[in-house]
Amino acid sequence: MLTQEMALIIRDELLLPAGRVEIRVAGPSGLSLIAEVLKGHYALAFGMAKTDSIPPCYTIATQCEIIDFNLLDDGCLGVVLEGQQRVKILSASQRKDGNWIALTLGCHNWQQEPIKGEFELISAALEQFYRVNPALFELYSDLHLEDASWVSQRWLEVLPLYNRDKQVLVNQPDCHKTMDFVLELIKSHANHNI
Known part of the structure; x- marks a missing residue:
């Protein structure tokens, strides 16, 4: 699997392949990150927060797609993400605007199997x-x-x-x-x- 640069969204929740989550995006740096992803500058990865860590998330994250968005009552952007592929964060750096960009490597998703x-x-x-x-x-x-x-x-x-x-x-x-x-x-x- 190939390495890929991804923009990182870090939250105190978990998103896995085929899962969906709605997040609230506020402030110029968060909105500019979403704009960069929508313009195709970066793929997007969702990482679960980890304190006292650089980057501040666990090394296994999930590449995701923005599947919907809407304006929330408080003027912030509500973004619905869908998990696609598990990825491992190999390294990451924080930009001046506070956003994280990570070098990632694709990992295998869990295989489908019937519940019995x-x-x-x-x-x-x-x-x-x-x-x-x-x-x-x-x-x-x-x-x-x-x-x-x-x-x-x-x-x-x-x-x-x-x-x-x-x-x-x-x-x-x-x-x-x-x-x-x-x-x-x-x-x-x-x-x-x-």
Whole structure:
């Protein structure tokens, strides 16, 4: 895989391939970064924040596309991003305007695989989660609830875990550890409610 320079958006949330997130962009430097991406000057990568680090994010990020944007009530820009490809940040530098530009190398995405057996429970639970969180649900035109990789990554994006703990699961070669983790969470939650 080839290296590529990418503009970095760093937030305290996780975006993985095929996932979607809406972010708020404010200020001249943030808006100019989005403009540079839209003009094709840079590809865009979304990194999860990491304190006391240069750049201030974890080394595994997600190349993403801007799929929609709108003006928010406070005058800021709301930008909807869709994750495309996992990338590793090899190096990064901060420009005078405060934005980060990173040299990245493409990584393998988790392979699609069917959800089977007791793991169908995490798929059903995710569908329920989206129904009670309509702002997230509205970001997706299709829910791929039959795909273990897709379901696992969506759970990693929304679970209230420390960023470092999410990174342990993100750095696995496939979705299996995440599937096991989420299934155990759901089972233990169900047992507490009995």
